[in-house]
Amino acid sequence: SAMVHVVIVSFPAPGHINPTLQFAKVLLQRGIQITFGTTVQAQAYIASSTTTDGISFATVSDGFDSEADVNNSEPHYPRRYERYGSASLAELIRSLTASGHPVDCVAFNFLLPWAARVAHEHGIPSALIWPQPVSVLALYYHYLFTCPESFADLSKEIQLPCLPPLVTEDLPSFFLPGNTHPHAIPMLREMFDNIHENKCGWAFTNSFDALEEDVIASLREHKINATGIGPLIPSLTPKTIKQAVKEAGKKEEIACNGAHEKPAISNDQNAASEEKKPEPSEQDNKPKKSELVEWLDAKPAGSVVYVSFGSIADVKSLQIDELAAGLMGIDHPFVWVIRPPADYPGFPAGFEDVVEKRGMVVRWCAQVEVLNHPAVGGFVTHSGWNSTLEGLVSGKPMVCVPQWSDQATNAKIVSHKWKTGLRGRKNDKGVIEREEFKRCVGLLMGEESGKEMRENAAKYKELAKLAIQEGGSSDLNIKAFIEALQPQPAVAAAPPPPPVEEHKERTME
Structure with missing residues (x-):
């Protein structure tokens, strides 16, 4: 397997990079040579956030190689990346081949259907890495191919195979009239077309069979061979790419108590101070706990509410105020990951006193x-799939407060199919108000009201562990992929048959 070489190409956003890089690490551990291709800015993000020993990195350009501040959420960015990235990926494949490292497969994630086309043009098989649940993949497929008429009137309930009944608020934002990303649906169509035309040989999903077995089976009826290889739990910390580029060459403290951020320390300062330190003792070599983990260690089991709306969610000032007021109104200790906008005037009066007594506010955490x-x-979450999967794998019930993209559908599946959480209702301004927040947290953490959610969460935690263990469904699916890429031994020509001796019958005299 050491001879197998996979090039993995990722869209340069944290929600795409995290599972894709984790898949790269899984393959690397199984003896596969990995080249990870993405933009210059995304490489800075990865380098500042995680260890990547053994993985080679290459630039798949978006045309902004010399710029630090690139807005990859801008509506026309994916098509720009296609224009520059197609040529850049083709050149990378040719360069690797010329240097004695031919490519056996190109794996790519959502918003990069052109990667399959480039691989096909070079006679190389390709694999999709779908970064959302199989249920959302199925939803897009039905919308585009099997029953688009079901989505003609969004005021009516939509019934699809193996999914709970869906209403407008449960649909991906790309379906709705206010969609600000018109590129998404055409790129999804291209992605499915690649599968139909056999330009893409695998459709890997960051999920596992026991979680979505019925949806996987229903898609296979339409020749979409969705294959669970998860959970791919990301090891990256939730910084934005912009932060990572700005902080290149700096070290930032992880946790801060209250609303204050600790200052950054430059590498030069660290190097100077390390020169004066004596040789580390055995005690010094032991991993040190973060301030946040030490704070959690002092709290009773199951007592803390963890609140985070993801790494790139744009949380409005009004929403921050309502969450702060809601946290003040509950009796539970809490951890809140929040990065207020630059113009945020400050937390409500009395909030910092509550934090001092029973809270921890951090800008980011592991x-x-x-x-x-x-x-x-x-767990109070925005219901991004990475966070949702982390909640499931950790066995934690969730309050879902979806913002955009697939998050509303994820929230529906969590609350109505897996029943590991409930959805918080937002007002007409898109804000979950303090009283609704308190109601949801009360139900989630209640001894009786939260019992079924906790039991279901514990069940899926165990099923997730089984999927990635030796002989589990995801383990076997990854092994099958690697075996398919292995060079097949040449079949030796069969030796010629021995000459047939003429049979002479003995004549009786």
């Missing part, structure tokens, strides 16, 4: 570590 801490009993 979310997987926090969710897996026994003190955390519930």
Whole structure:
């Protein structure tokens, strides 16, 4: 398997990079040579956020290689990336081949259907890495191919195979009249067309069979061979790419108590101070707990509410005020990950006193570590798929407050199919108000009201573990992929048959 070389190309946004890079690490651990291609800015983000030993990085250009501040959420960015990235990927494939490292497969994620086309033009198989649940993949497929008429009147309930009944507020934002990303649906169509035309040989999903077995089976009836390889839990910290580029060469403190951020320390300062330090003792070599983990260690099991709306969610000042007031109104200790906008005037009066008594406010944290801490009993989330999957794998019930894209559908599945959480209702300004926040947290954390959600969350936690263990469904699916890429041994020509001796019958005298 050491001879197999996979090029993985990622759209340069954290929600795309995280599972894609985790898949790269999984393949690397199984002896596959990995080249990870993305933009210059995304490479800076990765380098500042995680270890990537053994993975080679290459630029798949978006035409902004020399610029630090690139808005990849701008509506026309994906088509620009297609224009520059197609040529850049083709050149990368040719360069790797010329240097003695031919490519056996190109894997790519959502918004990069052109990567399959480039791979096909070079006679190389390709694999889609779908970064959302299989249920959302199925929803897009039905919208585009099997029953577009079901979506003609969004005021009516939509019934689709293996999904709960859907209404307008449950649909991806790309379906709605106010959609600000017109590129998404055409690119989804191209993605499915690549599969139909056999330009893309695999459709990997960051999910696992036991979680969405019925949806996987229904898609296979339409020749969409959705294959679970998850959970791919990201090891990256939730910085934005813009932050990572700005902070290149700096080290930032992770947690801060209250509303204050600790100052950054430059690498030069660190190097100077390290020269004066004596040789580390055995005690010094032990991993040090963060301030946040030490704070959690002091809290009773299942008592803490963890609140985070993701790495790039644009949280309005009004929403920050309502969340702060809601946290003041609950009895539970809490951790809140929040990065207020530059013009935010400050938290409501009395909030910092509450934080001092029973709260921790941080700009970012190691979310997987926090969710897996026994003190955390519930998760208030924006329902991005990475966060939703981390909540499931950690066995934590959720209050879902979706913002855009697939998040509303994820929230519906969590609350109505898996029943591991409930959805918070927003007002006409798109804000979950303090009283609704308190109602949802009360139900989630209640001994009786939250019992079924906690039991279901614990069930899926165990099923997720089984999927990635030796012989689990995701483990077997990854092994099958690697085996398909292995060079097939040449079949030796069969030796010629021995000459047939003439049979002579003995004559009886």
